[in-house]
Amino acid sequence: MIKYEDLAQKRCKNHPDREAVARCPECGLFYCRECITEHEDRVLCTTCLKEVQLRHSLVFSRLKFPFAVLQFLIAVCVIWLLFYYVGHLLLLIPSSFHEGTFWQGKG
Numbered sequence: 001m002i003k004y005e006d007l008a009q010k011r012c013k014n015h016p017d018r019e020a021v022a023r024c025p026e027c028g029l030f031y032c033r034e035c036i037t038e039h040e041d042r043v044l045c046t047t048c049l050k051e052v053q054l055r056h057s058l059v060f061s062r063l064k065f066p067f068a069v070l071q072f073l074i075a076v077c078v079i080w081l082l083f084y085y086v087g088h089l090l091l092l093i094p095s096s097f098h099e100g101t102f103w104q105g106k107g
Contacts, residue, residue, distance in 0.1 A: 013045075024048050 010020035012032035020030035026048035036043050044052065 026052070 010023075010030040012018045012020050012035055013029045014035050015032050018032040018034075021033050022036050022043045023030050024036065024045040025042060026044060029045065031045050036045055037049055038044075039049050039052065
């Protein structure tokens, strides 16, 4: 573990004339305030931040196709059920309605 006194003597990797204020947990190098950023409650250098975002985007790009297929299958099932129940409702209508005698009545 690095002590605060040791950190005060460290210099930024990108700006050697500036004092380091943080150490990147990914690469372990020291950086000044301009070279670090907060991401998901961690302080990362810009290089490591790009790598982390690239890893996350690769994971989501791999999952994008299976989720799209799953959404398509769910949509097909919902549409099929909709037409199935509409068909059942149409079958409940008496046949006299379709023959035109429903409007004439029984008398």
